[in-house]
Amino acid sequence: MRNVCIIAGGQSQWGVRNATQRDMFQEAGKACFDDNPAVTNKDIDGLIVGSAYTERCSFQTHLAPLVAEYLGIKPKNICARVELLCATGSSGIILAYAMIKSGEADVVMVVGGEKLYTPQKWEIGYSELASVDHDWDGAMGLGLPPSVFAAVAIQHMKLYGTTEEQMALVSVKNRRNGMNNVKGQFREEITLATAMEARAIVRPLKLYDCCPVTDGAAAVILAVEEKARYMTDKPLVYIRGTGQATLHNMSANFSNWTTWESLQIAAQQAYRKARIKPQDIDVAQTHDCFTISEIIEYEELGFCQKGEGGFFIQEGHSDFGGRVPVNTDGGLLSCGHPFAATGIRQATEIMRQLRGDAARQVEGARIGLTHNLSGFIAAHTVVIYGRDLE
Amino acid sequence: MNSVLEGKYAVTMDMYPLQSKDFNRIYPFYDNLKQGRLTTTRCLRCAKVAFPPRVVCPDCLSDTLEWVDLPTRGKVLVVTEEEVGVPLGFETPLIHALIDLDGSLTLFARVINCKMGDLQEGDQVKLVIFSVDPLPVEGKKGAVILQERVFFAFEKAYPQE
Numbered sequence: 001m002r003n004v005c006i007i008a009g010g011q012s013q014w015g016v017r018n019a020t021q022r023d024m025f026q027e028a029g030k031a032c033f034d035d036n037p038a039v040t041n042k043d044i045d046g047l048i049v050g051s052a053y054t055e056r057c058s059f060q061t062h063l064a065p066l067v068a069e070y071l072g073i074k075p076k077n078i079c080a081r082v083e084l085l086c087a088t089g090s091s092g093i094i095l096a097y098a099m100i101k102s103g104e105a106d107v108v109m110v111v112g113g114e115k116l117y118t119p120q121k122w123e124i125g126y127s128e129l130a131s132v133d134h135d136w137d138g139a140m141g142l143g144l145p146p147s148v149f150a151a152v153a154i155q156h157m158k159l160y161g162t163t164e165e166q167m168a169l170v171s172v173k174n175r176r177n178g179m180n181n182v183k184g185q186f187r188e189e190i191t192l193a194t195a196m197e198a199r200a201i202v203r204p205l206k207l208y209d210c211c212p213v214t215d216g217a218a219a220v221i222l223a224v225e226e227k228a229r230y231m232t233d234k235p236l237v238y239i240r241g242t243g244q245a246t247l248h249n250m251s252a253n254f255s256n257w258t259t260w261e262s263l264q265i266a267a268q269q270a271y272r273k274a275r276i277k278p279q280d281i282d283v284a285q286t287h288d289c290f291t292i293s294e295i296i297e298y299e300e301l302g303f304c305q306k307g308e309g310g311f312f313i314q315e316g317h318s319d320f321g322g323r324v325p326v327n328t329d330g331g332l333l334s335c336g337h338p339f340a341a342t343g344i345r346q347a348t349e350i351m352r353q354l355r356g357d358a359a360r361q362v363e364g365a366r367i368g369l370t371h372n373l374s375g376f377i378a379a380h381t382v383v384i385y386g387r388d389l390e
Numbered sequence: 391m392n393s394v395l396e397g398k399y400a401v402t403m404d405m406y407p408l409q410s411k412d413f414n415r416i417y418p419f420y421d422n423l424k425q426g427r428l429t430t431t432r433c434l435r436c437a438k439v440a441f442p443p444r445v446v447c448p449d450c451l452s453d454t455l456e457w458v459d460l461p462t463r464g465k466v467l468v469v470t471e472e473e474v475g476v477p478l479g480f481e482t483p484l485i486h487a488l489i490d491l492d493g494s495l496t497l498f499a500r501v502i503n504c505k506m507g508d509l510q511e512g513d514q515v516k517l518v519i520f521s522v523d524p525l526p527v528e529g530k531k532g533a534v535i536l537q538e539r540v541f542f543a544f545e546k547a548y549p550q551e
Contacts, residue, residue, distance in 0.1 A: 122478045129477055135407035136442050139541055140500040141480040147470040151488055154468050202472040251498030252441050
């Protein structure tokens, strides 16, 4: 099997954009090529495009050939779209990695993005009813459901004593980290008091406990090691291991929402393939769609014991200078969350941290992790990156 | 509006499922629901009761299934009250509960006829059925036939009920 490197990454401006989906795919592609001038659109032999709401919000299928044409890429290999809602981006990266590792492709671009804001605001909230099991959970009014994560939080607070203040601290940290990210949706610090006093969305989740709706796109390029050596003058960053697991697509038959078994399985797979332990991770980007999510992710990724996620944030272990800085570029809470772009944004930040050229650097980072969640806590995707192969 | 869609029904924008025999093989669920029954499919080979109902057993993959009744009362394990940003078609507060249906199934379901703060953990809830928008179906010679549809939620139940 061949070794696979991530050799470039970039994103469009994220936020409420005066731009179409295809505008932002072009911006992300350009940002990615600009990150590494040694690789051009003529070098790409495969293209994987991610978008969850392309039909719903942009009335567009057959998206990958469209993006290829706009970016001047002429794929002689895979040119297809992938979709796993909020974990679309990481899924595209895993597929590109598998193709390169197995010898089916040499240089693959993975680009993902969403145009979610339509001229009338009701459309996005309504389209969300397609994101869960439409005929059952959708008809119950569950879209991209803050209610589900509120229930998760209520159960976690009851079982483990996690507090609203601990959840708010996740938001305060990620907003502070996001101030370094010039392309993120928010670049404003918030205080603990602001987070605690914000209006309720669905208690105990308040405004700053929830990630926003975001337009945006992001892109990375993966290459086989032999070619990567000629395609970048920056330190090589390898993909060391991947894992994905899926359980419980819908709300029925699932009574304890605080244990994310599919994340445990995905994380164990990725750690085993990378031949590392959770304590070896120097920096991580995890899926902070809601503050409670990041707290449970510390636990299931093995950064702390089950039930101690609240203390982990409170004691600063996930901040710069702590045991494992998490969401160093601001995460979903600050950068925003254009579904298919999020996993790619996470990969770009980890690549930069391991190359040593991040906007705010974790000194000496050599092993990094990304975690993408999708659906009703259903599917979890973990990718481990490293400067070294062993 | 100058839309070519003016007055047209688009199934891609319908928040409720297609329920009749014309469009859905699990139509008995909705027929039973109209009679106040919450039902699902049970496998005749391995006895697995699956919810939601389906046409193939998710355990043994048999396609020989029968309809069975589920309890219509349950106990509330968790309550959530969504105050902001509920989808079009739903009113604020949009209340959901994680419900234990007599040990046979848990569901995260909508609770209606309920004000903020009314529903608590440990309360009993019972099934409630309501009409939703009928489905306009093209008949012969341009006729449009409206198919009646229903859906379900839960509401607070009291011990004397």
